[in-house]
Amino acid sequence: MPYTKHDEDEFKRELKTAIDLVVQSNHPKKIVVAGPGAGKTSLFKTLLAKSKEANKEASHLVVTFISALADELRHDLSGLADVFTFHAHCKQLLHQNPYLREGLSEDFTLFPKLPTVIKSDWSFLHAGDQAPPHFVKLMRQAVDGIETRFFLERSNYYDAVSFDDMVFRVYLQLAVAPHAAERHELILVDEYQDFNLLEISLLDLLARKNPIVVAGDDDQVLYGALRSSNWNFIRDCYSSPDFKAFELPFCLRCPEVVVGAFxxxxxxxTAAGLLNGRIPKKYRYFPPSKERDSAAHPNLQVIKTSIQKSGGGNYFGRVIAEVVRSIPLQYIKDSREDGYPTVLVIGNKQYLSQISAHLKDLGYVLDEKEGTEGEEDQITREDGLKVLKGDAGSTLGWRIMLEVDKPTFFTKAVARMLSTKPLVTIIPKAYRVSVLAEVQKFEEPAAKTKGPQPEFGKPTIKLTSFQSAKGLSAQYVFVVGLHDGDLPRNPAKIDDIEICKFLVALTRTRKQCFLLLTRRFAGVPKNPSLFLSWIDHSRKKSVYADAKYFKELEKHARPHTS
Known part of the structure; x- marks a missing residue:
């Protein structure tokens, strides 16, 4: 039954009340529990605008955990606050404050692969140890010990930093001297559930001197293994007597069927004994924003294919291509004007690679992450040449070259060479001249630019993993590979993070959500994901796509245009 004008006014009033409760509270520490698409940015704008009204010169800081989210917030909060990732903010603090950067020069180098160099140093200088410590993991756990101090000493030696150690340095220095913390009229923290113990510990230090509002949701913790984040951090904050808790109760992004499926x-x-300790929260459909979309897209489209493989059996790719061809032009126009994808395909690599190949064969321009897993940590010759091109005397640059080449003069006198600074002073002339000749000829590769964009009026299509889907949304969302063995990996032993992955994927949807699975992948039988059975059957519309299905499509197909 359609909602009346009175109903809509009541929904809007309830949302405004939820926001006003946060804005009008004078409590210095607040936590706002906000599910996917709950309108945190609008809340942030209101909080910052109120502070600016009271003091036009007010200093505001907004921090989040990845660059894409920081860029989006920077755009949305333009002129109201300084917006950073935690790493970028700590980098700025180190440049500005000699106390915080103790042991580094003001012009220190940011070298993301520094942990790889220092792991090698440890192995050379601690011969006989089984393996170097997991420096980054230890720092993310805020461990101040022999291993992390070794890292900082080597970092000073190279006058260089990487990402997590910048945060670690600031934390250690402020833990000793909290009065050295910067002052702001307001600090806002987005996606609090994805911060690790180090970052949360630093936030606690900052909150001693500054009013703070943290926003997040324990249903969206996806980075535990990647960033050492944990459900307990946001749950502890929610239950802490030091914080006053609020919530944003509505989903302003998704149609009714998606909110219902969530x-x-x-x-x-919960009935299966999972999600223990979950923060109780409302997550409700918001008709004033989504009634029209909900009427147009009343079901989740569950599409099961008979097979999935490369080539002619790429049924996932064919299904997606057929749907993309039918997307209304207004949907495409809206997504392109507002800067979000028209289509978002979420899944594991083995499915995304096949879908990508099919769509590219049809001429679609795709936005997808390229590269090999783990290659971001590998030291290359180009890394050293690049550093030396900027500073021919750089100890870091010469150390990188020695790591790559491992010349005999280095391996025979490691301890001496790794304790001499500048390192270049004890490098044999012949090697030095040879490398500098290489540096002279070296041309740094041009910065990667954005790939080609689809023509005007064509849909933008992004392929991504479950983790990387965070912070994104699209008109049409395809969640692919929904099988037991994939998601969840083991239906008899489900990990809460797998549930969170599914919830995050569903709630990227602005208009229509498609759930794709197959009977056989590359010849191997597949069973439907247990998660699909958790969704009420009345919300799902099922389609079986086999050879007969595609033959029928071809009979009625119009000419393809990408």
Whole structure:
């Protein structure tokens, strides 16, 4: 039954009340529990605008955990606050404050692969140890010990930093001298659930001197293994007597069927004894924003294919291509004008690679992450040449070259060479001259630019993993590979993070959500994901796509244009 004008006014009033409770509270420490698409940015704008009204010169800081989210917030909060990732903010602090950067020069080098260099140093200088410490993991756990102090000493030696050690340096220095913390009228923290113990410990130090509002949701913790984040951090904050808790109760992004499916999954997971300790929260459909979309797209489209493989059996790719061809032009126009993808395909690599190949064969321009997993940590010759091109005497640059080449003069006198600074002073002339000749000829590769964009009026299509889907949304969302063995990996032993992955994927949807699975992948039988059975059958519309299905499509197909 359609909602009346009175109903809509009541929904808007309830949302405004939820926001006003946060804005009008004078409590110095607040936590706002906000599910996917709950309108945190609007809340942030209101909080910052109120502070600016009271003091036009007010200093505001907004921090989040990845660059893409920081860029989006920087755009949305333009002129109201300084917006950073935690790493970028700590880098700025180190440049500005000699106390915080103790042991580094003001012009220190940011070298993301520094942990790889220092692991090698440890192995050379601690011969006989089984393996070097996991320096980054230890720092993320805020461990101040022999291993992390070794890292900082080597970092000073190279006058260089990487990402997590910048945060670690600031934390250690402020823990000793909290009065050295910067002052702001307001600090806002987005995606609090994805911060690790080090970052949360630093926030606690900053909150001693500054009013703070943290926003997040324990249903969206996806980075535990990657960033050492943990559900308990946001849950502890929510239950802490030091913080006053609020919530944003509505989803302003998704149609009714998606919000209903979200509720189904949470209810089924809880009944199965999962999601223990979950923060109780409302997550409700918001008709004033989504009634029209909900009427146009009343079901989740569950598409099961008979097979999935490369080539002619690439049924996932064919299904997606057929749907993309039918997307209304207004949907495409809206997504392109507002800067979000028209289509978002979420899944594991083995499925995304095949879908990508099919769509590219049809001429579609795709936005997808390229590269090999782990290659971001590998030291290359180009890394050293690049550093030396900027500073021919750089100890870091010469150390990189020695790491790559491992000349005999280095391996026979490691301890001496790794304790001499500048390192270049004890490098044999012949090697030095040879490398500098290489540096002279070296031309740094041009910075990677954005790939080609689809023509005007064509849909933008992004392919991404479950983790990288965070912070994104699209008109049409395809969640692919929904099988037991994939998601969840083991239906008899489900990990809460797998439930969170599914919830995050569903709630990227602005208009229509498609759930794709197959009977056989590359010849191997597949069973439907248990998660699909958790969604009420009335919300799903099922289609079986086999050879007969595609033959029927071809009979009625119009000419393809990408």
């Amino acid at each position: 509720d189904d999954v949470v209810r089924a997971a």
